[in-house]
Amino acid sequence: MSSIEVNGKSFEVDEEGYLANLNEWEPAIGAAMAAAEDQPLSDEHWDIINFLREYYEEYQIAPAVRVLTKAVGKRLGKDKGNSKYLYELFPYGPGKQACKYAGLPKPTGCV
Secondary structure: OEEEEEOOEEEEEOOOOOEOOHHHOOHHHHHHHHHHOOOOOOHHHHHHHHHHHHHHHHHOOOOOHHHHHHHHHHHHOOOOOOHHHHHHHOOOOHHHHHHHHOOOOOOOOOO
């Protein structure tokens, strides 16, 4: 298993870069993961990342893209609850990429 260093501390990640221990997550880890992929994070990115963390806390699962899109639409509005918007923010896949930055496991059904 490899690791990522953030603020002088080392955090274990799996072979795809997902955080090994979900309880260790902090926003600086998400920002470091995004920076490593040359992906700046705006407030809109953080809205989705924080939404995912709340969703995971409630349901104990990272949602697949279709479920994520519907849930975001209900909570944050139709303008944000659509695939086009989510893929603009997370071009490598809103489920995979956003969950990674949120310190969550890869969503079920993601390749």
